[in-house]
Amino acid sequence: MPLNIERIYDSLHNFDFSTLFIEELGWNSPLTKRAIEIDDNHVRYAIARFMTITIMEIKNSEGTIPDTQTREYLYKELSYLFPKKLLIFIDKDRTQSLWYWPK
Helix, strand or coil: CCCCHHHHHHHHHHHCCHEEEEEEECCCCCCCCCCEEEECCEEEEEEEECEEEEEEEEEECCCCCHHHHHHHHHHHHHHHHCEEEEEECCCCCCCCCCEECCC
16 A cells, blocks of 8 residues: 555644554554553553554653653663664643654
């Protein structure tokens, strides 16, 4: 099936990452869709998976995108369960995102 660039753009524009990865790119649904706390301030939501890679949306209690040090900490914390992952940090209004996959 060819990629539908307009629907990909709409999914990105609307912060609908589940639709982007599962319906448009053909990735698999996550094993669970419930919110899971990482620590006292951060919650993760699995969005999609493909082979050994998991895509997760991360929100914090302040509704902001965390600083570099916090992103690195969260990435390392999740590495025990998910060796390969892409973290998408979202602000509370869903107007900004930061995709995090360090080298």
